[in-house]
Amino acid sequence: MDNPQANTLAQLYEDLEHLAVGFTGWSSESASSAAPTAALTCNWVTEHGFCGSILTHDPKVVSAHLRDHHGLKGREKEVINCRWNGCHSVQMQRGSLVRHVLSVHLRILQWTCPICAKTFSRKDTGHPCVSS
Secondary structure (H helix, E strand, O other), rough: OOOOOOOHHHHHHHHHHHHHOOOOOHHHHHHOOOOOOOEOOOEEOOOEEEEEEEEOOOHHHHHHHHHHHOOOOOOOOOOEEEOOOOOOOOOOHHHHHHHHHHHHOOOOOEEEEEOOOOOOOEEEEEEEOOOO
């Protein structure tokens, strides 16, 4: 018997892949990360150890998880530390922390340079091919 919830999840991943492919400047590699091939695990360090929750490849869902389960809410400019296991980053604004987790730790947000084909976590990282 088919599981309607599994079919809905598969459709969601397929829709995300089509959206990502159509987004200018993003690689098909980042779109293929939307496929349910590898599970993502939250490695946020809590007072009880690691979170361990299974995450989707949807940035909005990950953002909601960080907000609802780890308290990443409040003022955008508030300076806090990343509590991801093994992260040695310096303090950053809360508004940047979600993007940091998505790009650095989960590698959901990736941009491929159309000139040299190298992959970066962000388009605005000062890559020489796209710098003015």
